[in-house]
Amino acid sequence: MLYYSEETSIGNDDEEEHREVANAMEQHVTEKWFHGKLGAGRDGRQIAERLLSDYCQETGAPDGSFLVRESETFVGDYTLSFWRSGRVQHCRIHSRQEAGSAKFFLTDNLVFDSLYALITHYQQVALRCNEFEMKLTEPVPQTNAHESREWYHANLSRSQAENMLMRVPRDGAFLVRKRSEPNSFAISFRAEGKIKHCRVLQEGQSVMLGNSEFDSLVDLISYYEKHPLYRKMKLRYPINEDTLEKIGTAEPDYGALYEGRNPGFYVEANQMPVFRTTAKAKYEYRAQRDDELSFTKNAIISNIDKQEGGWWKGDYRDKKQLWFPANYVEEIVSPTAAEPDRNETTELSPLGDLLRGSLDLASCSVVVRNEGRGSRPHVFTLVPNNPSVGPVLDLATNSLEELKEWIYGIREATVFTEAKIEEGKLMERKHKIAMELSDLVIYCRPVQFDEDKIGTEQACFRDMSSFPETKAEKYINKCKGKKFLQYNRLQLSRIYPRGQRLDSSNYDPLPMWLCGSQLVALNFQTADKPMQMNQALFMVNGRSGYVLQPPIMRDDVFDPFDKTTLRGIDKVDLVIEVLGARHLPKHGRGIVSPLVEIEICGTDYDSTKVKTNSEADNGLNPTWQTKFEFSLLNSAFAFLRFVVYEIDMFSDQNFLAQASFPIQGLRTGYRSVPLKNSYSEDLELASLLVHVDISKTRGENGELLSPLFAASPTAVPASAQVGRDRFGELSSVSSSPSTMSPLPQSPPQASAYRVMDGPLDTRYQASIDDFRVSQESLLDHMDPQNRRNLRRTKVGVENRV
Numbered sequence: 001m002l003y004y005s006e007e008t009s010i011g012n013d014d015e016e017e018h019r020e021v022a023n024a025m026e027q028h029v030t031e032k033w034f035h036g037k038l039g040a041g042r043d044g045r046q047i048a049e050r051l052l053s054d055y056c057q058e059t060g061a062p063d064g065s066f067l068v069r070e071s072e073t074f075v076g077d078y079t080l081s082f083w084r085s086g087r088v089q090h091c092r093i094h095s096r097q098e099a100g101s102a103k104f105f106l107t108d109n110l111v112f113d114s115l116y117a118l119i120t121h122y123q124q125v126a127l128r129c130n131e132f133e134m135k136l137t138e139p140v141p142q143t144n145a146h147e148s149r150e151w152y153h154a155n156l157s158r159s160q161a162e163n164m165l166m167r168v169p170r171d172g173a174f175l176v177r178k179r180s181e182p183n184s185f186a187i188s189f190r191a192e193g194k195i196k197h198c199r200v201l202q203e204g205q206s207v208m209l210g211n212s213e214f215d216s217l218v219d220l221i222s223y224y225e226k227h228p229l230y231r232k233m234k235l236r237y238p239i240n241e242d243t244l245e246k247i248g249t250a251e252p253d254y255g256a257l258y259e260g261r262n263p264g265f266y267v268e269a270n271q272m273p274v275f276r277t278t279a280k281a282k283y284e285y286r287a288q289r290d291d292e293l294s295f296t297k298n299a300i301i302s303n304i305d306k307q308e309g310g311w312w313k314g315d316y317r318d319k320k321q322l323w324f325p326a327n328y329v330e331e332i333v334s335p336t337a338a339e340p341d342r343n344e345t346t347e348l349s350p351l352g353d354l355l356r357g358s359l360d361l362a363s364c365s366v367v368v369r370n371e372g373r374g375s376r377p378h379v380f381t382l383v384p385n386n387p388s389v390g391p392v393l394d395l396a397t398n399s400l401e402e403l404k405e406w407i408y409g410i411r412e413a414t415v416f417t418e419a420k421i422e423e424g425k426l427m428e429r430k431h432k433i434a435m436e437l438s439d440l441v442i443y444c445r446p447v448q449f450d451e452d453k454i455g456t457e458q459a460c461f462r463d464m465s466s467f468p469e470t471k472a473e474k475y476i477n478k479c480k481g482k483k484f485l486q487y488n489r490l491q492l493s494r495i496y497p498r499g500q501r502l503d504s505s506n507y508d509p510l511p512m513w514l515c516g517s518q519l520v521a522l523n524f525q526t527a528d529k530p531m532q533m534n535q536a537l538f539m540v541n542g543r544s545g546y547v548l549q550p551p552i553m554r555d556d557v558f559d560p561f562d563k564t565t566l567r568g569i570d571k572v573d574l575v576i577e578v579l580g581a582r583h584l585p586k587h588g589r590g591i592v593s594p595l596v597e598i599e600i601c602g603t604d605y606d607s608t609k610v611k612t613n614s615e616a617d618n619g620l621n622p623t624w625q626t627k628f629e630f631s632l633l634n635s636a637f638a639f640l641r642f643v644v645y646e647i648d649m650f651s652d653q654n655f656l657a658q659a660s661f662p663i664q665g666l667r668t669g670y671r672s673v674p675l676k677n678s679y680s681e682d683l684e685l686a687s688l689l690v691h692v693d694i695s696k697t698r699g700e701n702g703e704l705l706s707p708l709f710a711a712s713p714t715a716v717p718a719s720a721q722v723g724r725d726r727f728g729e730l731s732s733v734s735s736s737p738s739t740m741s742p743l744p745q746s747p748p749q750a751s752a753y754r755v756m757d758g759p760l761d762t763r764y765q766a767s768i769d770d771f772r773v774s775q776e777s778l779l780d781h782m783d784p785q786n787r788r789n790l791r792r793t794k795v796g797v798e799n800r801v
Helices: 010-025 042-059 115-124 158-166 217-224 241-247 344-348 400-430 435-440 481-490 510-514 529-537 762-779 784-792
Strands: 002-004 066-070 078-084 087-098 101-107 110-112 173-178 184-191 194-203 206-209 212-214 277-281 300-306 311-316 319-325 329-332 357-359 364-369 379-384 393-396 463-468 492-496 569-582 594-601 608-611 623-632 639-647 653-662 669-676 682-700
Touching (some): 042 066, 101 115, 110 115, 158 173, 158 184, 158 194, 194 217, 206 217, 212 217, 300 329, 364 400, 529 653, 569 594, 569 639, 639 682, 653 682
Antiparallel strands (some): 002 357, 066 078, 078 087, 101 110, 173 184, 184 194, 194 206, 206 212, 364 379, 379 393, 569 623, 569 682, 594 608, 594 639, 653 669, 669 682
């Protein structure tokens, strides 16, 4: 592989030079200090004075703050207005034509090719006159430049904006409108097929979008035309009446209105990335304290965090994030600072950031140009055999010997690569399979699925069939689910995502597991709920990678979609109380307002979802103390899932953290649940505090097995649930102790009511006394014969429950 840093082409250099000259003539138009036409005659002068005065007084801008405006008196000329000693002064910028191009100057002896070059010069070199000498310092931004832009609407309501956007079925269509609240704007846009709104606040001379600050509304829109505003959407199509005539539709898209919108429904924009800068030391500095940074002159200080008060933090050598005086350094403008993301090829290449391309030498031919090229006599060309592989490269050397060395090296590398490829093919033909791998494999024969063979003698345990999810869904239903489970009792089935999932999304694996499929393939690179459920399932059995199916799946009567076929399954009453959380992660620099969503994932008759209220502006230690109750008929296939969301200013739920567990791995008591990110990786210190209360009732076909529960409800107080039991280890799934990290290991708990001889635990004595009182009240209403029978089973210390 050949890596190159740049193409050496004289033509390209000339073309770039012409382009730079053309851009320089209009470069001042996009600068924040250029205000265009502010008015006619004295009006423009007064407006400029007001803008400068307001800006300098509000922000404390220094002397030399300035703006440039077009002159109405002298057409083609400009006026420089600047702040000095508490007042505004003006200076005319003259222009004239020389050889067909405009020239700009303040004095005849110093002429510039463009207005931008003139202003840049006087930002570095002081203006000189009889009264003062001063550099131009801080540009005054345009405050009302947005009023002339095509996307701005001064008198447009929210409903009118939505009606306009409903007629433009394109993501990225947008407009900006003035809100009824003072110093407030709104960006109305389309994203993901829906109409959304984003609030912008004006604070003095700047505008705020979330935590991001911009000098003006124009700068804000310009930024989000190049960077995503909401998720992956950039502002692309400014909407007004003229554009509606061109690209608008006659019928509005009412489906684009966001679901459940209300007057306060706004979404949160993407956070602006924070880039750390680099600086070069102008002077040597010796630390005066332990938390200060020492450096020599010309030292490069990286990863700078600018703080107020004239002191910054930075890294130098092995010292990290220590203080140093800001006036001892000057910032270094890096051409790559605005492009922090680099692709994998750039990261791995030997040229790093200088990489401009690469070429596979094995697919190229070497052509020596004996006549040379331009002023270079020793030139050879790399010509790709396939034009689509890469460009044609001309390479020049300083001598003929160096040219021969290059050609010999390229041909040697090509021959070596081809020999290595041939050797690999030969080894593949000679050794068709690795014997070590063969000894580890139990072979199955892939066959086409035949529904008619299920349950017959023709079915063979060695036969395995594969199903795309679309085909599997035809059998994962109420009609054929039981039949598919019968197939999986004897044979293996493999289910994989359909080919149309170009975004690598996943399907729900729970119905597949419920119908007995052993190999349910998912896109592991996608961090979503199905993958998190997959991680939760294989937490049990010591994370060995396989889990035994529940015994009920081997019951011929069992139907995964019919709850009346459950036999020998404990009905579980689960009470979850969410008490609080700590150290929740956050997006960007904002403060989160979290809520907790609790979901039971399992069969259709068990699945449910609830959530707590949102805790405003507290991601450090929010509290809820909210209790939820769940009743599960088939706990063997159920999962408990905690998801922590952040509610943003658009009322959107943004994912923060999650934790998922099998129900049969839970235990009663207070639990600290470590939270994980979307990839099921641990989040340091983040956890939920919950209280879990589990009670089981042995039932069969809906009938309670305990005779005490068969009596009248008034005969058994609610405080004495005889059938109550606590969950222990996942013994039905694994012979080893549970390995669930969020649920601390403890010895297997005995039943709540002991069944062995010995003294009864005093904490249950109150319940026994309640039973005695209830039994005595029953005796008064029964005939003598039944009374004698009941006295034989009187509850006491001698015969315990």
